Amino acid sequence: MNIIKKIKVLNKKIQEIKKNNKTIGLVATMGNLHYGHIKLILLAKKYSDVIIVSIFTNPTQFDSLIDYKKYPRTLKKDCTLLKKENVDIIFAPEEKDIYLSDKKIHTYVKVPSLSNILEGKSRPGHFIGVTTILCKLFNLIQPNFSFFGEKDYQQLLIVKTLIKELNYSIKIISAPTIRLKNGLAYSSRNKYLSSSEKKIAPFLYKIIKKTTDKIIQKKGENIKFILNASRKDLTKKGFIIDIFDVYNAKQLTKRSENDKNNILLASVWLGKTRLIDNKKIIF
Structure with a gap:
């Protein structure tokens, strides 16, 4: 080497x-x-x-x-x-x-x-x-x-x-994103998390997965209601939300009804640490 x-x-x-x-x-x-x-x-x-x-x-x-x-x-x-x-x-x-x-x-x-x-x-x-x-x-x-x-x-x-x-x-x-067993995505910034924050951080992907599963199940209907409920769940866990929404996976424009290839993007703060994650949504 x-x-x-x-x-x-x-x-x-x-x-x-x-x-x-x-x-x-x-x-x-x-x-x-x-x-x-x-x-x-x-x-x-x-x-x-x-x-x-x-x-x-x-x-x-x-x-x-x-x-x-x-x-x-x-x-x-x-x-x-x-x-x-x-x-x-x-x-x-x-x-x-x-x-x-x-x-x-x-x-x-x-x-x-x-x-x-x-x-x-x-x-x-x-x-x-x-x-x-x-x-x-x-x-x-x-x-x-x-x-x-x-x-x-x-x-x-x-x-x-x-x-x-x-x-x-x-x-x-x-x-594909590599994750710890608890679902948290590997990131160099994870080292900034305190011991208590490390217990909370995995909930980000759990809520993302729960949200995308519901959106797929409902085939995109009531998407605003589903997203709002998930945002409340994140806030209750202690996350400060910057981005948590569904976008067209190719242009990153807001999803329209005709979009079949979408992605949920999340960018949140947990304490002083910024965490980002995502999950594809394909109908």
């Missing part, structure tokens, strides 16, 4: 891989790895000759400097974990090598159709940070495949749109 920190070294390695006609699979992360990341790596092995995991805590996608500074940096632990999974290359650059100029006047990449709604409305600038760092990684690593979890569903759609509209020759492969 190679741990590469410098772009010049990475460039040389990528040229070597391409010269040998090997395919590259990229799993882009901010570090603090968990089982969800491992599942993406295992999926990547099915598609790619060479697996590259990037570890970079990207400052431009954080809502505040405080959140950015407190994000867990666990590079040594992450490298040990990735070595066990036989990852070929870890790319862990420094911020000064990724953002060459002042971040306030830096060049950014935006997907306007999806970046300013839902999560993007609640977290201004977040998705611009995501798409910009991904473009940098795509340009540097030149992967044939890149792998993303479906928990961050809006992000997944944004990445697919980015790939299509900027003409990248990269295939995006998504993996």
Whole structure:
């Protein structure tokens, strides 16, 4: 396993891989790895000759400097974990090598159709940070495949749109959300939950599942009543709701009566921790 920190070294390695006609699979992360990341790596092995995991805590996608500074940096632990999974290359650059100029006047990449709604409305600038760092990684690593979890569903759609509209020759492969036995989706932010909040957090997906089951059972009828009842249940459990609604799964517009492919998106606060989750609804 190679741990590469410098772009010049990475460039040389990528040229070597391409010269040998090997395919590259990229799993882009901010570090603090968990089982969800491992599942993406295992999926990547099915598609790619060479697996590259990037570890970079990207400052431009954080809502505040405080959140950015407190994000867990666990590079040594992450490298040990990735070595066990036989990852070929870890790319862990420094911020000064990724953002060459002042971040306030830096060049950014935006997907306007999806970046300013839902999560993007609640977290201004977040998705611009995501798409910009991904473009940098795509340009540097030149992967044939890149792998993303479906928990961050809006992000997944944004990445697919980015790939299509900027003409990248990269295939995006998504993996179902990986959950703990209690239903809580794996997330690096779960570490921010207190012991009492960890007992409450699994109710988010339980209520999501209960809600989607009812909507499917009723074939979309009385959907407002079902959603309102579920929102009350969430509030009673201690969640503060930002997003809890049903959307068209392709455009993330509000569901219309003719939509057959839908998704329930949830974004809530539990204490100081933001939790997101979702579940498809197909009639």
